[in-house]
Amino acid sequence: MFARLFAPTVTVHAHCDLPCGVYDPAQARIEAESVKAIQEKYQGNDDPDFRTRALIIKEQRAELAKHHLSVLWSDYFKAPHFEKYPQLHQLFNDALKAASATKGSNDPKTGQTLLDLIAEIDKIFWETKKA
Amino acid sequence: MFARLFAPTVTVHAHCDLPCGVYDPAQARIEAESVKAIQEKYQGNDDPDFRTRALIIKEQRAELAKHHLSVLWSDYFKAPHFEKYPQLHQLFNDALKAASATKGSNDPKTGQTLLDLIAEIDKIFWETKKA
Amino acid sequence: MFARLFAPTVTVHAHCDLPCGVYDPAQARIEAESVKAIQEKYQGNDDPDFRTRALIIKEQRAELAKHHLSVLWSDYFKAPHFEKYPQLHQLFNDALKAASATKGSNDPKTGQTLLDLIAEIDKIFWETKKA
Amino acid sequence: MFARLFAPTVTVHAHCDLPCGVYDPAQARIEAESVKAIQEKYQGNDDPDFRTRALIIKEQRAELAKHHLSVLWSDYFKAPHFEKYPQLHQLFNDALKAASATKGSNDPKTGQTLLDLIAEIDKIFWETKKA
Amino acid sequence: MFARLFAPTVTVHAHCDLPCGVYDPAQARIEAESVKAIQEKYQGNDDPDFRTRALIIKEQRAELAKHHLSVLWSDYFKAPHFEKYPQLHQLFNDALKAASATKGSNDPKTGQTLLDLIAEIDKIFWETKKA
Amino acid sequence: MFARLFAPTVTVHAHCDLPCGVYDPAQARIEAESVKAIQEKYQGNDDPDFRTRALIIKEQRAELAKHHLSVLWSDYFKAPHFEKYPQLHQLFNDALKAASATKGSNDPKTGQTLLDLIAEIDKIFWETKKA
Numbered sequence: 001m002f003a004r005l006f007a008p009t010v011t012v013h014a015h016c017d018l019p020c021g022v023y024d025p026a027q028a029r030i031e032a033e034s035v036k037a038i039q040e041k042y043q044g045n046d047d048p049d050f051r052t053r054a055l056i057i058k059e060q061r062a063e064l065a066k067h068h069l070s071v072l073w074s075d076y077f078k079a080p081h082f083e084k085y086p087q088l089h090q091l092f093n094d095a096l097k098a099a100s101a102t103k104g105s106n107d108p109k110t111g112q113t114l115l116d117l118i119a120e121i122d123k124i125f126w127e128t129k130k131a
Numbered sequence: 132m133f134a135r136l137f138a139p140t141v142t143v144h145a146h147c148d149l150p151c152g153v154y155d156p157a158q159a160r161i162e163a164e165s166v167k168a169i170q171e172k173y174q175g176n177d178d179p180d181f182r183t184r185a186l187i188i189k190e191q192r193a194e195l196a197k198h199h200l201s202v203l204w205s206d207y208f209k210a211p212h213f214e215k216y217p218q219l220h221q222l223f224n225d226a227l228k229a230a231s232a233t234k235g236s237n238d239p240k241t242g243q244t245l246l247d248l249i250a251e252i253d254k255i256f257w258e259t260k261k262a
Numbered sequence: 263m264f265a266r267l268f269a270p271t272v273t274v275h276a277h278c279d280l281p282c283g284v285y286d287p288a289q290a291r292i293e294a295e296s297v298k299a300i301q302e303k304y305q306g307n308d309d310p311d312f313r314t315r316a317l318i319i320k321e322q323r324a325e326l327a328k329h330h331l332s333v334l335w336s337d338y339f340k341a342p343h344f345e346k347y348p349q350l351h352q353l354f355n356d357a358l359k360a361a362s363a364t365k366g367s368n369d370p371k372t373g374q375t376l377l378d379l380i381a382e383i384d385k386i387f388w389e390t391k392k393a
Numbered sequence: 394m395f396a397r398l399f400a401p402t403v404t405v406h407a408h409c410d411l412p413c414g415v416y417d418p419a420q421a422r423i424e425a426e427s428v429k430a431i432q433e434k435y436q437g438n439d440d441p442d443f444r445t446r447a448l449i450i451k452e453q454r455a456e457l458a459k460h461h462l463s464v465l466w467s468d469y470f471k472a473p474h475f476e477k478y479p480q481l482h483q484l485f486n487d488a489l490k491a492a493s494a495t496k497g498s499n500d501p502k503t504g505q506t507l508l509d510l511i512a513e514i515d516k517i518f519w520e521t522k523k524a
Numbered sequence: 525m526f527a528r529l530f531a532p533t534v535t536v537h538a539h540c541d542l543p544c545g546v547y548d549p550a551q552a553r554i555e556a557e558s559v560k561a562i563q564e565k566y567q568g569n570d571d572p573d574f575r576t577r578a579l580i581i582k583e584q585r586a587e588l589a590k591h592h593l594s595v596l597w598s599d600y601f602k603a604p605h606f607e608k609y610p611q612l613h614q615l616f617n618d619a620l621k622a623a624s625a626t627k628g629s630n631d632p633k634t635g636q637t638l639l640d641l642i643a644e645i646d647k648i649f650w651e652t653k654k655a
Numbered sequence: 656m657f658a659r660l661f662a663p664t665v666t667v668h669a670h671c672d673l674p675c676g677v678y679d680p681a682q683a684r685i686e687a688e689s690v691k692a693i694q695e696k697y698q699g700n701d702d703p704d705f706r707t708r709a710l711i712i713k714e715q716r717a718e719l720a721k722h723h724l725s726v727l728w729s730d731y732f733k734a735p736h737f738e739k740y741p742q743l744h745q746l747f748n749d750a751l752k753a754a755s756a757t758k759g760s761n762d763p764k765t766g767q768t769l770l771d772l773i774a775e776i777d778k779i780f781w782e783t784k785k786a
């Protein structure tokens with residue numbers, strides 16, 4: 001049943017330095033989804049306290065997105081990946097800077113930019129898992 | 132392309148108290164996968180320092196699994212869900228206790244028990260999202 | 263009334279997953295007292311920066327209250343307690359939702375609601391400790 | 394003796410930098426109780442993995458005790474208190490060093506030393522609250 | 525003046541409770557520099573969301589400054605230091621209170637006051653390292 | 656050699672996403688010094704509990720080193736720097752992997768490798784600050 005729900009993500013991933021061998025760009029993506037959703041809610045609500053809370057929480061979610069991205073770049077991806085995907089260093093640096101940019105902006109487009117970059121990373125990630 | 136990769140998980144989820152409206156059992160599941168992978172690596176390596184590190188990291192990943200589960204139970208699920216799924220309270224309590232149990236055990240079966248309980252929660256979660 | 267409820271909180275308690283066996287609803291209560299005090303200070307001070315800081319800190323204290331409540335529910339209370347106090351699952355879920363509600367409100371009444379729910383939990387907790 | 398010391402702990406307290414005005418030595422005491430309980434459990438169980446977990450968790454609880462003590466010393470106590478209780482600076486420094494000492498020892502006596510110092514601080518704290 | 529104070533900070537230092545033996549007031553100083561820089565940026569930008577973010581981040585950096593100061597006071601400095609520098613207890617208490625004050629103020633002068641107190645601590649620190 | 660490298664570290668730096676504009680490789684370096692010192696203490700003490708604590712703390716300090724490095728790479732360094740120093744991406748990736756390696760090793764040589772890589776980053780950092 002799990003198989004059906006998560007069918008195409010199927011195998012598993014890792015994310016610590018044991019290393020346990022489990023990594024998954026979904027962690028960064030979920031935080032980025034949250035960032036964009038917060039930006040949309042900010043746009044739809046002009047109560048100053050609501051907006052202050054939106055900024056507080058967006059700061060945290062964007063920081064978590066950065067953390068998960070950094071883990072992927074430094075712990076999962078290795079020399080052979082960087083050879084095969086020479087754009088990977090810059091892609092991650094762009095994604096991290098995009099996450100920082102969402103902290104200073106309430107425009108959902110910045111959240112979408114971050115999501116797009118994570119989607120590029122996700123695509124490469126799963127290609128390397130299949131390889 | 133994102134659509135294809137994540138096809139069946141499709142819609143998005145939320146996990147803070149703004150609330151942003153984004154929730155996803157995948158967060159708990161990924162940590163639980165890590166817990167089980169650590170238990171398996173522990174069984175396959177009798178270096179005492181490696182095992183100590185396995186215990187340190189397993190403690191953290193299990194704690195994160197507990198956090199993500201608690202957020203789902205208290206923030207995502209609401210009165211109508213508890214009416215429709217009267218087993219939900221106990222299911223979450225069992226899952227949290229199963230996560231605690233993985234801290235004190237290096238048997239991958241305890242990690243699998245946690246994963247099975249998260250899969251039950253996941254099933255209900257996505258049913259409520261479709262409803 | 264508080265005096266009566268907390269009068270017997272003389273002995274000691276525990277709160278981790280070793281488990282050390284020490285639990286105490288006072289941890290959640292102290293954070294909730296802080297939440298309510300912050301809401302009162304917010305009401306008495308209309309400096310925008312003070313209010314922003316109140317929101318930042320209230321978010322943290324309410325989150326800590328939620329954490330301490332979740333630990334009690336998943337780690338301290340066990341099957342026999344849930345049989346004897348069938349309301350316990352819902353009581354904790356209500357308390358966690360009340361804590362979330364204090365994040366989005368600056369009305370001290372929401373802080374008091376949280377404190378009242380924690381007082382109910384505290385009463386049951388000490389009954390089980392005496393049993 | 395604890396009963397006597399904590400009997401009047403009915404009223405409330407504060408602990409952040411808004412400041413909310415709520416402080417309570419119970420926060421440090423609960424962590425220290427946990428530290429001592431962990432040391433006792435360590436002595437009663439010679440399973441190496443249990444002992445490793447005891448060390449991991451004791452490190453965290455002792456660190457939390459230090460944090461709560463530091464907050465009391467820097468945020469709650471002010472110039473008039475230090476004049477009236479000239480021993481207060483050294484008492485806090487001793488308590489913090491006693492908390493550090495519990496990290497490096499599994500002897501419950503070190504946990505008790507920490508508890509005794511916190512009890513001294515607690516006594517002074519409640520005298521100043523009544524003043 | 526900073527140049528003179530920090531010129532000899534060539535050798536290295538430590539900061540945990542193993543203890544590893546590495547301590548360095550630079551950790552507190554860097555956070556305090558950040559606090560002051562944030563206050564200056566706050567003064568130069570009247571966008572309400574920018575100011576909210578400044579308050580969020582200043583709260584964190586000031587808290588980190590407090591943590592690093594507390595570690596120095598409780599872990600690095602010992603009885604012989606307190607005998608030789610009887611002002612040390614009060615100096616640290618003042619510095620911690622100055623850090624708290626920067627949370628509630630956007631005046632860079634409060635950031636500078638904190639930096640000046642850290643510079644005094646730094647001077648004594650390096651004298652004791654040379655001794 | 657360290658003396659030469661860090662001699663000009665007189666001016667100040669920044670490290671958040673406001674951004675405050677303060678960055679300093681000293682933050683990563685101090686954690687790395689701690690890592691290496693812990694490895695040396697581990698080698699000099701065969702008490703199993705001491706060694707367990709060394710592993711616990713080393714894990715934390717290495718993680719902090721990684722965090723500080725990641726901040727420098729994603730927040731401080733920008734496109735013109737990457738053009739002028741094309742080795743920068745790989746250098747940071749190597750440093751992060753070296754930090755991960757110190758978690759899994761108790762050989763002080765791995766701590767020194769991390770320090771050497773941070774020293775390279777530090778050298779470039781201060782060149783860009785002067786530019």
Ligand code: NI
Pocket residue numbers: 014015016017018019020021022165
């Ligand atoms: Ni992992």
Ligand code: NI
Pocket residue numbers: 034145146147148149150151152153
């Ligand atoms: Ni959310």
Ligand code: NI
Pocket residue numbers: 276277278279280281282283284427
């Ligand atoms: Ni405990």
Ligand code: NI
Pocket residue numbers: 296407408409410411412413414415
């Ligand atoms: Ni407070």
Ligand code: NI
Pocket residue numbers: 538539540541542543544545546689
């Ligand atoms: Ni240290």
Ligand code: NI
Pocket residue numbers: 558669670671672673674675676677
């Ligand atoms: Ni900064």
